[in-house]
Amino acid sequence: MVAYVCAGCGLGDTLDLKQTEKVAQKEGKMQAVKRHDFLCSAEGVQMIQGDIDNDGVTHVMIAACSRRAKTEAFNFPGVAMSRANLREGVLWVVAEGGDHDEVRQEMADDYVRMSCAELKRMKVPAGNPDADTSKRILVVGGGVTGLTAAIEAAETGYDVVLVEKTAALGGWAAKLWKRVPFRQPYADPQPTGVAELIARVVGNSRITVHLNSTIAETAGAPGRFKIKVAQESGAITEETVGAIVQASGFNTYDMAKLPELGGGKPNVVDQAGLETLAVSANGGAIKRADGREVKSVVFVQCAGQRDEEGASGGVHLPYCSGHCCATSIKQAMYFKDANPEVDTVVMFTDLRVPGMAEDFYRSAQQKGVTFTKGKASKVESTDAGCQVHFRDLILDEDASIGADLVVLATGQVPNSGVNIELVEEAEGEKKGAPEAEAAVKPISILNLTYRQGKDLPQLKHGLNDSHFICFPYETRRTGIYAAGPVRRPMDMLQATDDATGATLKAVQAVENAAVGRAAHPRSGDLSYPIVRLEGCTQCKRCTVECPFGAIDEDEKRFPVFNQARCRRCGTCMGACPVRVISFENYSVDTVGMQIKAVDMPDEFSERPRILILACENDAYPALDMAGLSRTEYSAFVRVIPVRCLGSVNTIWVTDALNSGYDGVMMMGCKKGDDYQCHFVKGSELAHYRMSKTDDTLKQLGLEKERVMSFEVAITDSQKVAALINDYAAKIKEIGMSPLKGF
Amino acid sequence: MSESNKAANTVAAAAVARYRNNFLKEVEERVEDGDMVKMCMQCGVCAGSCPLGPHWEHSPQKIFMMIRAGKRDEVLSSDSMWMCTSCYNCIVRCPRQLPITHIMHGLAHYANRLGMVPKGQPTRDIAKLFWDNLLKTGRVNELKFSLAMYFKDGFVQGIKNALAMQGIGLSLMKAKRLSPMEIIGGHKCKDQSGIQKMIAKAREIEDRRRGALA
Ligand code: SF4
Ligand code: SF4
Ligand code: SF4
Numbered sequence: 001m002v003a004y005v006c007a008g009c010g011l012g013d014t015l016d017l018k019q020t021e022k023v024a025q026k027e028g029k030m031q032a033v034k035r036h037d038f039l040c041s042a043e044g045v046q047m048i049q050g051d052i053d054n055d056g057v058t059h060v061m062i063a064a065c066s067r068r069a070k071t072e073a074f075n076f077p078g079v080a081m082s083r084a085n086l087r088e089g090v091l092w093v094v095a096e097g098g099d100h101d102e103v104r105q106e107m108a109d110d111y112v113r114m115s116c117a118e119l120k121r122m123k124v125p126a127g128n129p130d131a132d133t134s135k136r137i138l139v140v141g142g143g144v145t146g147l148t149a150a151i152e153a154a155e156t157g158y159d160v161v162l163v164e165k166t167a168a169l170g171g172w173a174a175k176l177w178k179r180v181p182f183r184q185p186y187a188d189p190q191p192t193g194v195a196e197l198i199a200r201v202v203g204n205s206r207i208t209v210h211l212n213s214t215i216a217e218t219a220g221a222p223g224r225f226k227i228k229v230a231q232e233s234g235a236i237t238e239e240t241v242g243a244i245v246q247a248s249g250f251n252t253y254d255m256a257k258l259p260e261l262g263g264g265k266p267n268v269v270d271q272a273g274l275e276t277l278a279v280s281a282n283g284g285a286i287k288r289a290d291g292r293e294v295k296s297v298v299f300v301q302c303a304g305q306r307d308e309e310g311a312s313g314g315v316h317l318p319y320c321s322g323h324c325c326a327t328s329i330k331q332a333m334y335f336k337d338a339n340p341e342v343d344t345v346v347m348f349t350d351l352r353v354p355g356m357a358e359d360f361y362r363s364a365q366q367k368g369v370t371f372t373k374g375k376a377s378k379v380e381s382t383d384a385g386c387q388v389h390f391r392d393l394i395l396d397e398d399a400s401i402g403a404d405l406v407v408l409a410t411g412q413v414p415n416s417g418v419n420i421e422l423v424e425e426a427e428g429e430k431k432g433a434p435e436a437e438a439a440v441k442p443i444s445i446l447n448l449t450y451r452q453g454k455d456l457p458q459l460k461h462g463l464n465d466s467h468f469i470c471f472p473y474e475t476r477r478t479g480i481y482a483a484g485p486v487r488r489p490m491d492m493l494q495a496t497d498d499a500t501g502a503t504l505k506a507v508q509a510v511e512n513a514a515v516g517r518a519a520h521p522r523s524g525d526l527s528y529p530i531v532r533l534e535g536c537t538q539c540k541r542c543t544v545e546c547p548f549g550a551i552d553e554d555e556k557r558f559p560v561f562n563q564a565r566c567r568r569c570g571t572c573m574g575a576c577p578v579r580v581i582s583f584e585n586y587s588v589d590t591v592g593m594q595i596k597a598v599d600m601p602d603e604f605s606e607r608p609r610i611l612i613l614a615c616e617n618d619a620y621p622a623l624d625m626a627g628l629s630r631t632e633y634s635a636f637v638r639v640i641p642v643r644c645l646g647s648v649n650t651i652w653v654t655d656a657l658n659s660g661y662d663g664v665m666m667m668g669c670k671k672g673d674d675y676q677c678h679f680v681k682g683s684e685l686a687h688y689r690m691s692k693t694d695d696t697l698k699q700l701g702l703e704k705e706r707v708m709s710f711e712v713a714i715t716d717s718q719k720v721a722a723l724i725n726d727y728a729a730k731i732k733e734i735g736m737s738p739l740k741g742f
Numbered sequence: 743m744s745e746s747n748k749a750a751n752t753v754a755a756a757a758v759a760r761y762r763n764n765f766l767k768e769v770e771e772r773v774e775d776g777d778m779v780k781m782c783m784q785c786g787v788c789a790g791s792c793p794l795g796p797h798w799e800h801s802p803q804k805i806f807m808m809i810r811a812g813k814r815d816e817v818l819s820s821d822s823m824w825m826c827t828s829c830y831n832c833i834v835r836c837p838r839q840l841p842i843t844h845i846m847h848g849l850a851h852y853a854n855r856l857g858m859v860p861k862g863q864p865t866r867d868i869a870k871l872f873w874d875n876l877l878k879t880g881r882v883n884e885l886k887f888s889l890a891m892y893f894k895d896g897f898v899q900g901i902k903n904a905l906a907m908q909g910i911g912l913s914l915m916k917a918k919r920l921s922p923m924e925i926i927g928g929h930k931c932k933d934q935s936g937i938q939k940m941i942a943k944a945r946e947i948e949d950r951r952r953g954a955l956a
Binding site: 343351361362365366368370371372373392394395399 | 763766780781783784803804807808810811838
């Protein structure tokens with residue numbers, strides 16, 4: 001165990017490093033302490049590496065910059081390492097001169113104490129015993145998304161099992177006459193290319209296709225999923241795969257739910273219905289079901305979509321499906337290209353044509369498609385066809401228009417299987433609520449044997465969960481990636497991109513699983529949760545709270561950890577009331593000891609101590625960034641990075657208060673529907689758990705402001721300093737903790 | 743209005759149905775830059791940019807929507823396009839690059855040819871006075887034009903107008919910008935009948951091009 005102290009970047013000029021070294025040796029109990037003027041230089045790094053190679057150093061403490069800086073220089077595989085953040089955490093955020101020098105030195109010394117304490121409890125992760133090596137990829141769904149995923153995986157060199165529930169590949173796209181253009185000049189509908197795509201898939205020797213098949217069971221974990229593929233006949237084939245791309249696609253919103261817009265009446269079709277008419281017209285004049293040639297057509301946009309009326313929301317789809325405006329434009333062109341005399345009206349409230357579809361829109365205007373800003377209220381059947389009643393939103397008056405055919409642009413409904421949260425609720429309420437039961441009726445796609453439910457968790461509107469900003473293909477089941485309209489509504493081009501992205505994630509997953517490494521966002525982490533089952537009380541908190549469904553239960557209701565499914569967030573560790581879950585390099589102890597290592601001034605010193613538990617994904621970088629821009633904040637804080645606020649065990653907070661801290665700030669990512677938490681549920685769970693600390697505070701006779709949680713995004717470097725300073729002022733106001741020195 | 747124009751008018755009107763493309767097609771064929779009307783994306787930037795906007799009944803955006811809605815009578819008898827001051831704000835800002843100002847003038851012109859302009863529309867009246875004045879001699883007679891303008895609403899109002907403008911008139915005279923002698927004859931161009939023939943020919947070509955004489 002050796003401490004290395006850097007004197008570069010001004011640390012040597014401003015801090016009393018002699019004192020710091022003494023702390024490392026005497027209090028931190030380091031066997032040796034070495035100083036270097038420029039530790040991250042080749043020479044400095046060589047010094048450390050030399051000690052590891054020649055003197056058998058296994059634990060390295062580096063007192064220099066933030067653990068997020070110079071990670072390439074300070075990269076010593078095989079040894080345990082902790083880092084005291086003297087640069088971003090002290091030097092750059094505390095003013096110089098006068099009183100400051102003293103409190104700053106105290107801060108630096110504390111960080112060294114904390115780092116030494118952490119190091120002592122750390123082990124080098126031994127690697128993952130759960131590693132397994134199937135590198136095949138299962139693709140569920142044979143539409144454009146699934147076909148693209150399959151071909152991308154195969155061409156990257158991975159074997160693929162493709163499961164399609166119908167008798168043919170191609171999905172919805174195979175039913176289209178043409179597709180919205182995706183190439184210059186974005187002026188005319190283009191051939192779909194689906195037949196060619198299918199031919200490539202069928203002709204690829206790496207791809208095994210199961211038609212008329214569904215997934216009867218998915219068991220295991222990344223690298224060793226055991227899949228039961230059920231044929232229509234009832235025969236079951238077993239396949240072993242390493243990762244899964246779920247491309248189960250969408251269904252069209254049922255227009256029978258839109259009787260006021262003519263759903264179900266003759267001469268009213270949805271967009272899929274129009275494709276059928278266009279395919280049978282084969283480029284000629286489009287005819288209605290009754291055989292009459294269509295001379296006038298009205299497209300009603302957003303039919304049964306974007307329905308947010310009323311306080312409790314509308315009855316139809318609340319969202320925009322994204323593709324339907326461009327699709328209607330394309331379909332209007334089917335008519336215009338066959339016969340320019342056909343009257344084509346697209347009735348929209350907002351025409352949404354993302355990307356290059358704006359050019360496509362212009363092209364339709366050139367071709368004489370009329371765009372009317374209006375909201376359709378009623379479609380009536382007439383002798384000739386239909387009468388569409390609408391509000392003209394520009395002229396602000398009620399109007400109506402006759403048409404031979406009306407096309408309703410209904411949206412996409414994801415095929416995302418069972419809503420496992422509703423299942424849970426329904427079971428909780430002893431099968432009580434009828435709505436809940438109705439909503440769980442859909443048939444499961446994956447039939448996971450996971451304790452937490454059969455399918456991927458859903459975020460909103462039945463769409464499969466994803467962190468749409470940072471990692472869109474991630475779901476809350478490691479090694480299973482949602483792609484295409486099952487994830488969010490989208491068009492063919494987006495689905496193609498989506499499939500490619502998800503496939504690359506699946507490739508990463510199988511490669512990581514093969515060597516026992518964590519997947520995103522702790523990619524490369526070799527540690528995994530270790531549980532001392534002797535102490536486990538079978539409380540089930542870990543199995544319920546794990547955001548990734550990594551923990552199953554055995555017959556005796558003990559948790560069974562599936563390391564390959566685990567993301568190493570530590571939520572289970574934070575949840576466990578008897579603290580039997582830990583990682584080799586991150587545990588209740590590594591943090592607990594840091595908390596206790598801080599030197600606590602007495603009640604009358606007027607030097608409060610504030611503990612900050614900061615999420616390493618956003619809050620900690622934001623604090624570093626505050627340092628980088630030399631934003632000053634109170635020198636009374638002591639920051640400990642945590643993997644996720646979800647990993648915060650309440651014992652840390654209780655211990656901190658008992659040992660005399662005046663306040664505890666918890667900084668994590670945004671929670672809720674538009675969460676930013678990298679582990680999805682971590683910050684939410686932490687918030688929930690902390691809401692229960694009020695009792696503890698009361699017992700200890702402390703004010704409830706002594707423990708507070710905050711949402712901090714990675715960009716909040718200024719805000720974070722302000723939060724700290726405000727909180728320090730508040731602590732000053734309520735006074736020092738009475739628990740010091742007990 | 744000529745007989746042929748009247749005929750064209752009735753034929754077109756009969757064919758126009760609400761929210762069909764017929765009137766749009768008529769505008770495309772017969773109105774200057776009318777073929778650009780279909781490219782409007784109803785963003786409303788022109789309506790928001792027009793300095794006269796709050797004072798007219800129909801903004802350019804609405805006019806274009808009305809054309810597409812087949813509101814032939816409302817459009818052609820609208821006062822709105824006569825209010826355009828040719829400031830070109832809308833043209834500069836339109837994201838779809840519609841030559842809005844030109845279309846406004848084109849519509850006004852077309853409505854005038856069809857005799858559908860509201861009675862007493864001042865812009866139209868002044869334009870007419872100006873045009874007749876110009877056609878006579880090939881040059882504008884400022885004095886006669888001013889007097890015609892003053893007296894267009896009757897004799898008494900004319901006297902009032904003239905008195906009100908007296909000061910300006912005298913200043914113009916002093917600066918030699920206005921000659922009282924213009925009242926008798928006034929200056930003219932050399933080949934008056936040549937000019938008139940040229941204009942007549944131009945009108946004929948225009949009519950043919952706009953299909954009004956089909
Ligand atoms: S809670 Fe986090 S660390 Fe624990 S098993 Fe689940 S994914 Fe792994
Ligand atoms: S050019 Fe005419 S229509 Fe355009 S903004 Fe100016 S006044 Fe309005
Ligand atoms: S600015 Fe152009 S596109 Fe927008 S409403 Fe006016 S004419 Fe139409």
